[in-house]
Amino acid sequence: MKRTIVLILEIAVLVVVLRSSFVQFWLADIQDNLSDWMTELATMAEREALSDLQKRIRPFIANLSDYQREYIMDITSSRSKLEHFQRYYCIEKDKNPYVYGATLIYLCSEIRKVQFD
Structure with a gap:
């Protein structure tokens, strides 16, 4: 009987503590950090492929005008723009x-060589 009462009290204290604004703020912060970390991991291969493409084309576009170089570097900055x-x-x-x-x-030939994993 004592075990049951102690267990019920422990559960009640746990619920009260977990519902407090500080714990909610702390858990939300942890969730945001984990979400950011997972997003970084998910896009790492994409960023590396885009960076590699920019390194390969940089010598070829060096003799273009400033606005052309900026345009090309902008389209190679994200997967959606490149696609x-x-x-x-x-x-x-x-x-x-x-x-x-x-x-x-x-x-176009360099873009075809890009492999997003």
């Missing part, structure tokens, strides 16, 4: 005001 560029300008052959000719052909 959008590839779909419209490499696959569908839409006209791009910043990248064209041999630069576009080279960029």
Whole structure:
């Protein structure tokens, strides 16, 4: 009988403590940190692939104008931008005001080499 009462009291204290604002704030902070860490882990391979692509194309685009280099570095900064560029300008052959000719052909060939794991 004493064990049951002690167990019920322990559960009640645990519920009261876990419902306190401090513990809720602390648990939310832990959840945010873990979520950020998991997001970083999930996107690590993507960031490495994009960084590798930028390193490969940097010497080739060095002789382009500033706005062209900025544009190319911007499209190679995220997977979604890169996929959008590839779909419209490499696959569908839409006209791009910043990248064209041999630069576009080279960029499309380098984009095809990118492997997102």
